[in-house]
Amino acid sequence: MTEPTRRTSELTAYLSHELRNALACIHQFGNILVDGLAGELSGEQREYVRIMLENASKIRKVLDSALAETPDQLEESTNKIGRVSKLET
Amino acid sequence: MDSRKILIVDDNADIRLGLHLRLKANQYETFFAADASSAVAEARKHRPDLIILDLGLPAGDGFTVMERLKQIPSLAQIPIIVVSARNGLGNQKRAHEAGAKAFLQKPVNDAELLAVIRQALGEPAGTNKPTLYDQGSV
Numbered sequence: 001m002t003e004p005t006r007r008t009s010e011l012t013a014y015l016s017h018e019l020r021n022a023l024a025c026i027h028q029f030g031n032i033l034v035d036g037l038a039g040e041l042s043g044e045q046r047e048y049v050r051i052m053l054e055n056a057s058k059i060r061k062v063l064d065s066a067l068a069e070t071p072d073q074l075e076e077s078t079n080k081i082g083r084v085s086k087l088e089t
Numbered sequence: 090m091d092s093r094k095i096l097i098v099d100d101n102a103d104i105r106l107g108l109h110l111r112l113k114a115n116q117y118e119t120f121f122a123a124d125a126s127s128a129v130a131e132a133r134k135h136r137p138d139l140i141i142l143d144l145g146l147p148a149g150d151g152f153t154v155m156e157r158l159k160q161i162p163s164l165a166q167i168p169i170i171v172v173s174a175r176n177g178l179g180n181q182k183r184a185h186e187a188g189a190k191a192f193l194q195k196p197v198n199d200a201e202l203l204a205v206i207r208q209a210l211g212e213p214a215g216t217n218k219p220t221l222y223d224q225g226s227v
Contacts, residue, residue, distance in 0.1 A: 013176060017145055020174035021101055024196035028107030031199055037114050060196065067176055 016067050023063070026056045092118040093210055096137035098128040098154065099172075100146050104195075108141060108172075111199055117206075125149030129157045132164050139209055142189070144173040144180060155187040168209040172197055 001009070030053040032038055034046060041049065095117045097108050102123070109119045120135045122128040124147040132140065140158075144151035151171060158164045171184040174195040181192040191205045207214060 016176040017174045020195040021104065024174065025101070025103045025107060027196040028104070028111065028199075032107065032110050035114075037110055056196075 012067060016063075019059075019063055023056055023060055027053065030056065092116055093138040093212075094118045094120065094135055095206070096120045096122060096128070096131055096135060096140045098122045098131075098140060098146065098151070099143040100124060101143075104143070111202075112206075115203060123147070125151075125154050125157075128154045129161075129164075132158060132167065133161070136163070137167060139206060140167055140169045141206075142169050142171050144171060144175050144184070152183065152187055155184075155189065159188065170202075170205055170209060172202070 030049050033041060033049050034053070095112055097105050097112075097119055098121075099105050099108070100123050105121050105123070109121070112119050120131055120137060122131040126148045128140075128142070128146070131137075142151045142154060146154070149157075151173065155169060158167065158169075168190045169188065171189045171192045172195060173180060173184075173192070176194075184192045190209045193202060193205065204214065206212075
């Protein structure tokens with residue numbers, strides 16, 4: 001494994017751990033609210049929590065997709081993003 | 090019938106609280122540990138019926154906890170469900186080889202977690218209402 005690939009792999013593991021834990025909390029407590037485990041919500045309150053959970057699920061899908069890439073693929077994707085950013089500036 | 094006892098091992102206090110609330114609502118009694126050493130100590134103290142175990146822990150990871158529990162005859166048979174934020178099939182394979190009954194990646198689906206717990210405890214399938222997230226609507 002090359003040094004940049006190793007660093008990408010470590011970054012991936014770090015991002016996975018931190019983001020999945022944060023998302024787990026959002027899902028856990030959002031569902032706790034929706035299920036009334038902390039008291040009943042009004043219809044409007046339930047709708048707002050539903051929107052929050054829906055968007056957390058979108059983040060999860062993006063994360064799952066990004067982290068399914070191998071370190072080599074991720075490094076290539078990161079480089080591409082870097083090249084596009086440079087072209088745009 | 091007495092509540093079944095579940096030890097929650099996770100270094101994230103919010104995750105511990107969230108799991109506690111969900112398990113309490115399903116009539117389980119919960120105990121907690123935030124690192125590898127206290128996980129083994131709490132298991133000795135409370136003799137849980139099941140352990141929910143994170144892999145990334147201070148003072149030794151979840152694999153260390155599984156190894157230590159295996160060496161204590163009175164605790165070696167406690168079913169373990171790994172709930173981890175770690176990536177990859179490698180961790181899943183390693184967890185199963187270490188004796189875990191299941192490996193769930195965070196964020197977990199509540200209905201799936203409860204089903205796995207009931208199966209590991211030999212309880213009949215539950216009838217708890219699935220959450221919005223579990224229904225796949227979000």
